[in-house]
Amino acid sequence: MGAALQAWILTIGNEIINGVITDTNRENISRELRSAGIAVKGMTSVGDETRLIGDALEYAMSRAEVTIASGGLGPTEDDKTSAAVADFLGVPLRTDQEQLERIEQRFRQWARPMAPSNAKQAMFPETAIPVPNDYGTAPGFMIEKDGRIAIFLPGVPRELIRMLRERVVPAIVQRFGMSEQVFRARTLIVYGLSESKLGEILADVAKDEEDFHLAFLPRFPVIRLRMDARGPSAPDAELILDSKQALIEERIPENIISRDSRQMEQVVLELLEKKGLTLALAESITGGMIGEMITRVPGSSRVFMGSIVSYSNDMKHRVLGVTEETLSGHGAVSHRCAQEMALGALRAGNAAVGLSVTGIAGPDGGTPEKPVGTFFIGLAAPDTVLTRGFVLPGERGWVKTLAAMQALDLLRRHLLGYRIHGTVEDDAEGSASGGRFGPGKEG
Numbered sequence: 001m002g003a004a005l006q007a008w009i010l011t012i013g014n015e016i017i018n019g020v021i022t023d024t025n026r027e028n029i030s031r032e033l034r035s036a037g038i039a040v041k042g043m044t045s046v047g048d049e050t051r052l053i054g055d056a057l058e059y060a061m062s063r064a065e066v067t068i069a070s071g072g073l074g075p076t077e078d079d080k081t082s083a084a085v086a087d088f089l090g091v092p093l094r095t096d097q098e099q100l101e102r103i104e105q106r107f108r109q110w111a112r113p114m115a116p117s118n119a120k121q122a123m124f125p126e127t128a129i130p131v132p133n134d135y136g137t138a139p140g141f142m143i144e145k146d147g148r149i150a151i152f153l154p155g156v157p158r159e160l161i162r163m164l165r166e167r168v169v170p171a172i173v174q175r176f177g178m179s180e181q182v183f184r185a186r187t188l189i190v191y192g193l194s195e196s197k198l199g200e201i202l203a204d205v206a207k208d209e210e211d212f213h214l215a216f217l218p219r220f221p222v223i224r225l226r227m228d229a230r231g232p233s234a235p236d237a238e239l240i241l242d243s244k245q246a247l248i249e250e251r252i253p254e255n256i257i258s259r260d261s262r263q264m265e266q267v268v269l270e271l272l273e274k275k276g277l278t279l280a281l282a283e284s285i286t287g288g289m290i291g292e293m294i295t296r297v298p299g300s301s302r303v304f305m306g307s308i309v310s311y312s313n314d315m316k317h318r319v320l321g322v323t324e325e326t327l328s329g330h331g332a333v334s335h336r337c338a339q340e341m342a343l344g345a346l347r348a349g350n351a352a353v354g355l356s357v358t359g360i361a362g363p364d365g366g367t368p369e370k371p372v373g374t375f376f377i378g379l380a381a382p383d384t385v386l387t388r389g390f391v392l393p394g395e396r397g398w399v400k401t402l403a404a405m406q407a408l409d410l411l412r413r414h415l416l417g418y419r420i421h422g423t424v425e426d427d428a429e430g431s432a433s434g435g436r437f438g439p440g441k442e443g
Contacts, residue, residue, distance in 0.1 A: 002159055004037060004038065004039040004210075004230060005037070005038045005039065005066065005172070005176050005186065005329045006038070006039050006040075006041045006063075006064040006065055006066070007033050007038050007039065007040050007041065007064050007065070007066040007067065007068060008040070008041055008042050008043070008044070008060035008061075008063055008064035008066070008067045008068075009026055009029050009030060009042070009043040009044070009067075009068055009069075010035075010043075010044050010045075010046070010056055010057065010060050010068070010069040010070075010150075011023050011025050011026055011043070011044075011045045011046075011069070011070050011071055011333075012045070012046055012047075012048065012053060012056075012069060012070065012071035012072040012081055012155070013045075013047065013048060013071040013072060013153070013155060014047040014048050014078065016045050016047075016071070017045055017046065017047045017048075023045060024157055025070045025071070025155060025157060025160055025194045025266055025298075026043050026045075028157060028160065028161055028164075029068050029160070029164065030043075031068065032161065032165060032169060033068070033169070033181060034185065034228055035169075035183055035185075036169045036172070036178065036183060037178060037182065037183035037230045038066065038169075038172065038178075039213075041063060041064045041180075042060075042064070043058060044056045044059065048072055048078045048080050050080050050081070050083060050084040050087060051084075053072070053080065053081060053084035053085070053088075054084050054085075054087055054088040057069070057084070057085065057088055057150060058088065060150070061145060061146075061148050061150055061441070062161050064148070065147075065148050065149070065176065066148070066149055066150075066151070066172055066176075067148075067149070067150035067151070068150075068151050068153070068164075068168070069150060069151070069152045069153065070152075070153045070155045070160055070316070071085075071154070071155035072152075072156065073121060073138040073139075073152065073153070073154045073155070074154070074155075074156070075115065075117040075118045075119075075120050075121055076117065076136060076381070081152055082120075082124055082125065082141070082152075085125050085128070085141075085143060085150075085152065086124075086125040086126070088410060089125050089127060089145065091125050091126040091127050091158055092123065092125075092126050093120070093123045093124065093125060093126070094123065094125075094126045095122050095123050096122050096123075096124055096130050096139075097122075098130070099121075099122040099124075099130050099132065100119060100122035101137045102132060102133075102139065103118055103119070103121055103122055103137050103139075104365055105402060106136075106137050107137075114155070118137055121137055121138045121139065124141045125141070125143060125296055127143065127144075128142060129141060129142045129143075129145050130318050131151065131152075131153070131163060131167055131168065132167070133154060133159055133163060134162070134163075134166075135158065135162050135163075135259055136154060136156055136159040137160045138156075138159070139257070140152050140154065140156035140163060140168075142171075144148070145284055146286065149172075149175065150171075151171075153167055153168070153287055159350070159427075165209070177414060182230060182231055182232065182233055182234050182236070182237050183228065183229075183230045183237065184228075184229050184230070184231075184234065184237035184238055184240075184241055185227060185228050185229070185241075185306055186226075186227045186241050186245065186259070187222070187224050187225065187226045187227070187260075187261070188225040188227075188245070188248065188256050188258070188259055189224055189225075189256070189257040189258045189259075189261075189262070190222060190223045190224070190225055190252065190255050190256055190257065191221065191222045191225075191255060191257050191264065191405065191409055192254075192255045192409060192421070193223070193252065193255050195216055195223055195276055196226075197219050198216060198223060198252070199202060199216065201251050201252060202214070202225075202247075202248060202251060202252075203274060205244060205247050205248060205251075211229055211230050211231060211237075211240060212227070212228065212229050212240055212244060213227075213228045213229075214226070214227055214228075214244065215227075215228070218353070220398075220403055221405045222257065222263075222264070222405075225248065227241055227244055227245065228362045229241045229385075230304060231428065232242040234393065237309075239381065245259075253383070254413065254416075254419065255419045257412075262413070264293075264405060264408045264412065265293040265294050265296065265408060266297045267299055267412060268294075268408050268411055268412050268415070269294065269297055269299075269300055269303050269304070271412065271415040271416070272303045272353065272415065273302060273303050275355050275415065276352075277303070277351075277381075277382075277415075278303055278304070278305050278350075278351040278352050278353065279294075279303055279304055279305060279308070279346055279349075279351040279352075279353045279354075279355060279411075280304075280305040280306055280307070280308075280345040280346060280348065280349025280350075280351035280353070280354050280355075281294075281307035281308065281349075281354075281355050281356070282307070282308050282310055282320055282341040282342060282344055282345035282354065282355070282356040282357075283307055283308070283309050283310070283356070283357055283362050284309075284310055284311055284316070284332070284341070284349075284356075284357065284358040285359035285360070285375050285399070285400060285403050286357055286400050286403050286404045286407070287309055287311065288307055288309045288399065289400055289401070289404040289410065290307065290355070290357070290404045290407055291304075291306070291307030291309075292323070293404060293408070305349035305350065306349055308320060308344075308345060308348060308349075310341065313327050316332060316337065316341060316344075316358075318346065319344070319348065320340065320341050320344030320345065321340060321343070321344040321347070322337055322340040322341060322344065323340065326340055331370075332358055333358055333360055333374060334358075334376060335376055335378075335387040335389060335424070335425040336387075336425070337358055337376070338356050338357065338358050338376035338377055338378030338387045339356075339380075339385060339386075339387045340378075341354075341356035341358060341378055342354040342355060342356040342379055342380040342385070343378075343380045343385065344356075344379030345380070346380045351440075352381065353379070353380065353381045353382075353411070354378070354379070354380040354381075355378070355379055355380075355407055355408075355411055356377065356378040356379075356407075357375055357376070357377050357378075357403050357404070357406075357407045358375065358376055358378075359373075359374055359375025359403055360372050360373065360374050360375070361396045361399045361400050361401075361403075362393075362395070362396050362399060363395070363396060371391065371393060372393055372399070373391050373392050373393030373394060373399050374389070374390070374391050375389070375390055375392075375399070375403045375406075376388070376389045376390075377389075377390070377406060377407045377410050377422070378404075379410060379411060379414060381414065384414065386409060386414075386420065386423025386424075387424070387425060388420060388421065388423065388424065389422055389423040389424075389425075390402075390406055390422050390423070392406075402441040406422075410422070
């Protein structure tokens, strides 16, 4: 199998390099190219300056057979891409009558007058081949130099994606004779391991091969593992993915949340429904975040009974039944309080499973014994009552999100029969629960 066709992505616009907008076009272009088996070698972004655009284009075309550029094709003074490319090629700009007529027709369809400046969008370098835009006013164009091509597209994401799919990618495939290569991809969602730790565990799997690439894509608080494979046929590419996925699943079976786009909350709800269980929550540190996550999922009402956001000690006592002895002797941030909150949620919600979380999100409130980032999770389920403690310091929003995810992951692990992480209660009274608290300290 020959090496994959390589591409470079160039995005153009002052609004991109100044941080005014998020450059989503890079991701969109990369995804569409990969879907056709075209490897993205690198990316560059430059502002709306003729010399910089020319320099960036020269750099890109010297390193890849195909350059895909977006932006700078509008009607205003700062849209300089066409002029910059003409300078790069040493040719004049010319008006393409067919594309000008298409632009004029677009304005007639919209029943809007066309400004004289829009005619600029039909001007291309003399040797360029226009790429029609069926969804907006700015057509793209293609140039060739030394056997390599560069294609320029408008920066409007909706127009760019459709032009890529319908015109550009098919043209590239035909131009370079790529019809025998098939691309396939899969994504695994992983939770509970840092990117560095995951990299160590999967170091050998992550080594680039001619027909396979594994990407680590952190999206707090999870990591997406994207596997790309290519082969002469779809079954060949799928076989590569099957083999690599088997290796990954062997290494981190308990940390894979899903093998598709399902998020933690959806996975947990599906497990509860499969087992015929209902869920009620008692949230303190998370302030209702877990309930909000769960109710994002359509059909969650079949399983979810509700959430009690008990922020004050008084409400923990009156609504959830946390004892005064627990609050005064152990504190609201403790194994004992988390346990009683979970039992209180179970009773109040008339549910099969009660899940609780209580802790210190910060930035204030921490102590040497219980620093910011300390939280406890309680679970009350059929034949099981357990708690686990965690210390995961960080800024307030970060701690709250991790507490919510950790609580759902604890429930997921319980439902799947996996090992439950976290610290357990030390004192003799807490340890009297024996096996219900699971294994000893796991850090």
